[in-house]
Amino acid sequence: MAAAVQAQGLQNLEIVKASTEQIHETTQNLQNLLSSVTDLAVNFSLKLFASIVVLAGGMWLAKRLANSFKRLLLRRNLDASLVSFLSSFVSIVLRIFVIIISLTTVGVQMTSIVAVLGAASLAVGMALSGTMQNFAGGIIIMFLKPFKVGDMIEVGEKSGIVKKIMIFNTEIHTLDNQVVLLPNGSLANGQITNLSDTDTRRAELVVGISYGDNVDVARKEILEILKADKRVLTKPAEPTVFVADLADSAVVLKVWYWTKFKDNAVSRGEMLEEIYKRLPKKKIHFPFPQMDVHIQK
Secondary structure (H helix, E strand, O other): OHHHHHHHHHHHHHHHHHHHHHHHHHHHHHHHHHHHHHHHHHHHHHHHHHHHHHHHHHHHHHHHHHHHHHHHHHHOOOOHHHHHHHHHHHHHHHHHHHHHHHHHHHOOOHHHHHHHHHHHHHHHHHHOHHHHHHHHHHHHHHHHOOOOOOOEEEEOOEEEEEEEEOOOEEEEEOOOOOEEEEEHHHHHHOOOEEOOOOOEEEEEEEEEEOOOOOHHHHHHHHHHHHHOOOOEEOOOOOOEEEEEEEOOOOEEEEEEEEEEHHHHHHHHHHHHHHHHHHHHHHOOOOOOOOOOOOOOO
């Protein structure tokens, strides 16, 4: 009986010893795992911090380099449209380069980045087909030059002075100082009216006089007003006044004269005001719509 008890005690002792060793081994494994996780977390945190520093510093440096490149182009007296386009392109390329360096700092392999870019290129290209069209439109604008920075253009219902020609958009400022961004794709493929491409412009005035008034007197007086204004040019044609229509209540005269583009809008208003003041002194009247009503009893 004593021997059996002793044997059972030894067996229990061995079980306890094995359990203790197993617990010790498990504890050691947990400590090693915790240590590994801690090391990985510390390493990743350091890499993440370095990546953020690289991203922030790289973006600042990219901006400085892009501005320096722009100043270099300006010193070479290049076309302002080309300067804005190239500087915008270089700025985007530098920013993409900084983002790639920042990802590699975290630990992303360059091969992985290339693989992801290659796999996503088709989807991105389809999703950004309009953007790619705008990019191609910007290149077409730079080569064909339908307009340049400083020109006044009219596209649909929008008109204004071109301030920047960027990679995807063209910035114009309207006459009431609104900023409008026009996509380069539609500019390259659509209808554009360049209002300042030529230096001179023909202005047109419409003047209605009463039936019975002397047309020759009205013509002579209007031509004297035009010839007295230094903004009116004699080339490519002399000013002319002619009867354009016999309307219901007026004889319609059209006035054509040539002037500089910058003087066109202002001169039209001032000419009309002078005509309005001087024609009545020559007994030339400006009619207004009238209707005769006959009542039958």
